Amino acid sequence: MKKIVLFCLASFILIGCSEDDDNPIATLPEDPMEDPLQDPPPPPPPLTFPAPCDSGLAGGIFPCNGIDLVYHIDLDELDAEKGNDSWGWTDPITGKEYALMGLDNGTAFIDISNPSAPIYLGKLETETSASSWRDIKVFKDHAFVVSEAQGHGMQVFDLTRLRDVTNPPQNFSTDAEYTGFGSAHNIVINEDSGFAYAVGTQTFDGGPHFIDINDPTNPQGAGGYAMGSYSHDAQVVTYNGPDTEYTGREILIGSNENEVVLVDITDKANPVPVSTISYDQVGYTHQGWFTEDQSYFLLGDELDELNFGFGSRTIVFDFTDLDNPMLHFEYDGPTAAIDHNGYVNGDRYYLANYTAGLRIIDVSGIGNGSISEMGSFDSFTQNNNPSFNGAWSVFPYFDSGHIIISDIDSGFYLVKPTF
Secondary structure: OHHHHHHHHHHHHHHOOOOOOOOOOOOOOOOHHHOOOOOOOOOOOOOOOOEOEEOOEEOOOEEEEOEEEEEEEOOOOOOOOOEEEEEEEEOOOOOOEEEEEEEOOEEEEEEOOOOOOOEEEEEEEOOOOOOOOEEEEEEOOEEEEEEOOOOOOEEEEEHHHHHHOOOOOEEEOOOEEEOOOOOOOEEEEEOOOOEEEEEOOOOHHHOOEEEEOOOOOOOEEEEEOOOOOOOOEEEEEEOOOOOHHHOOOEEEEEEOEOOEEEEEOOOOOOOEEEEEEOOOOOOOEEEEEEOOOOOEEEEEEOOHHHHHOOOOEEEEEEOOOOOOOEEEEEEEOOOOOOOOOEEEEOOEEEEEOEOOOEEEEEOOOHHHOOOEEEEEEOOOOOOOOOOOOOEEEEEOOOOOOOEEEEEOOOEEEEEEEOO
16 A cells, blocks of 8 residues: 555656646755755864853853853863762962862862863772762862762872872872761861761761861761751851851751751760751752851752742742741742752852853842842753753852853863953
């Protein structure tokens, strides 16, 4: 039957549908690409650095608002399949700035002292196996790295070794390893106390695992605290905010899947619960950060955009009374993208917004219930849909003003605001 239909169709095309001999014979249109004289369209010009944000695009590719692209290194050059966390280090002797980027198979070290021509120095390979989750923090010129890879523990790496790299990229080895836990989702460090806190381990029911790192290459376990639920991320500060009852105390703020938990962990042998708070339409309480004056806490929920259709919702809490935290207001960003890691520096909140890239939000009016976006750079150009692609994390603490974006799908970006 198919052969008959095809034969009739071919006959129709060749002789037409009329018996009138005056009708012209129908012919198929020519494919313009079959013309040997027609050249294919030229490839796009190669991206050159730096690439200023011009008319809403950096390098004609990346959507932006007030943020220039300084440099980009793709995952192929970093010999990895996926990117994740990022942090930074400034050498106190030379003043050089270095980017530390988490990868599925290790941690990359990049010298950004010449921002328009960074040098990929090499990689500290994963301690056990590859994992999509890796987290990095810095204390006393050492990097501390955890991963959800089974049996990984906490790697310690002496960052001053980066001064002597003569033939990059090279493979680095650890200077020490802490094995008091295997996998961990995240690591938090309070630089004032010299303690690290691994969260999301299989110890203490997923609550914070305390580690004394005052001697960085000789880390010592110091107990932990089961907070009643798994802690996905946390911030730990030596408190100096408006609630004078807690001045000088070491306060942990845990993002614990469905609530925020505050604990006084000054005495590691006797942590004291302070308070908890939740909010409406919880998806997954993911990560948050204090404002500089420790009056307000900005929280990101990783699943509310997917589950409830919010536009990049940030929940803002009033923490002026730690015993009685209160919801202050909520902010919806301009896209449907999922919010991930966010950090405050001065009056700006720097948000890794997955498919919407980096968003910089002015929080100077937070006390009056008003914050607003002031700039952006989108490393994921395909869309701003609520999916787990694009910018995993950002690092906005370099004195130079340069910002790291670590992108899951496309690697390392160095950007700089023009405002």
